[in-house]
Amino acid sequence: MKWATRAGVHVDRAACAWLIRRFVDPGAEFIFLDDLTAVPAGATPFDMRGAALGHRRDRCSFETALASFDLTADPALEEIGRIVHEADLADERYDAPAAAGLDILIRGLTLTSGSDDETLAVTGRLFDGLYEHTRRQLITGRPPA
Amino acid sequence: MSQPEDWVLLAYRLPRLPSAPRSAVWRKLKRLGVAQLGDGLAALPADARTREHLEWIAEEVTEHGGEAAVWLGRPLDPAARSAIMSRMTAAVVAEYDAVAAEATAARDADEATRRRVLARLRRELHRIAGRDFFPPPQRDAARAAVEDLATPRPAGVRA
Numbered sequence: 001m002k003w004a005t006r007a008g009v010h011v012d013r014a015a016c017a018w019l020i021r022r023f024v025d026p027g028a029e030f031i032f033l034d035d036l037t038a039v040p041a042g043a044t045p046f047d048m049r050g051a052a053l054g055h056r057r058d059r060c061s062f063e064t065a066l067a068s069f070d071l072t073a074d075p076a077l078e079e080i081g082r083i084v085h086e087a088d089l090a091d092e093r094y095d096a097p098a099a100a101g102l103d104i105l106i107r108g109l110t111l112t113s114g115s116d117d118e119t120l121a122v123t124g125r126l127f128d129g130l131y132e133h134t135r136r137q138l139i140t141g142r143p144p145a
Numbered sequence: 146m147s148q149p150e151d152w153v154l155l156a157y158r159l160p161r162l163p164s165a166p167r168s169a170v171w172r173k174l175k176r177l178g179v180a181q182l183g184d185g186l187a188a189l190p191a192d193a194r195t196r197e198h199l200e201w202i203a204e205e206v207t208e209h210g211g212e213a214a215v216w217l218g219r220p221l222d223p224a225a226r227s228a229i230m231s232r233m234t235a236a237v238v239a240e241y242d243a244v245a246a247e248a249t250a251a252r253d254a255d256e257a258t259r260r261r262v263l264a265r266l267r268r269e270l271h272r273i274a275g276r277d278f279f280p281p282p283q284r285d286a287a288r289a290a291v292e293d294l295a296t297p298r299p300a301g302v303r304a
Binding site: 008010049050054055057090091100 | 173176193194197200201203204205208271275
């Protein structure tokens, strides 16, 4: 399937892309747009104004996507949702100390990446690691060593 | 893409009632440190982050039955530009000064109090930094006053 989002991906779009590829559509193909009206037919837009997979009320697009893809039963994904929320919105709704670091790392990555696909290749690995860390921490109740 | 001197502007109109969405939008704009150029017109120096934040607030305004549009613009009058910048800077200077005063007041408190105040003021500085677009010298002064709380005091000696 084709998925479309705004070019110059940052934390919320990177997290959504990871979620889509890992839990929804392993063969996902991403299109990055400068012109928000140019979503091609058949592509599902995300983290764009007017898209169903966008900010809703006080939730970031990743949190909207979790609910929309019916993935809220996974507590590790819910926790990542809180981290992405704080990295994206910084409204202090959640206690998520990892958010500040994640925000800086992904901003730095976008400064040095040649393309959005290149950024997503790295952020995909980053979110794989964050997911595994969060999952283990939830099982043992302690941060994994 | 935006030029370095560009500003991103949010022009919005929300029904007076209910008042909750109005205050939610107002709080978000305040946290971002916008320059309020008029009733329903807010501006920030343009970059990817500020554009995105204002776009999502525009979306929220629309969701609540209001009208909103995000613009890129450049003031033609340099005096208007510096007046806006001074107003924004004065707002963060007041915040930095308040932090510095609190840090100074806690200087001679006991170790536990200093640690508590230190943690709180570091968070506060982080918040202010998010809306500080033209860092004034007061930022460094506030940081120094806060970080001074992290220096252990020799027992029995008052600094």
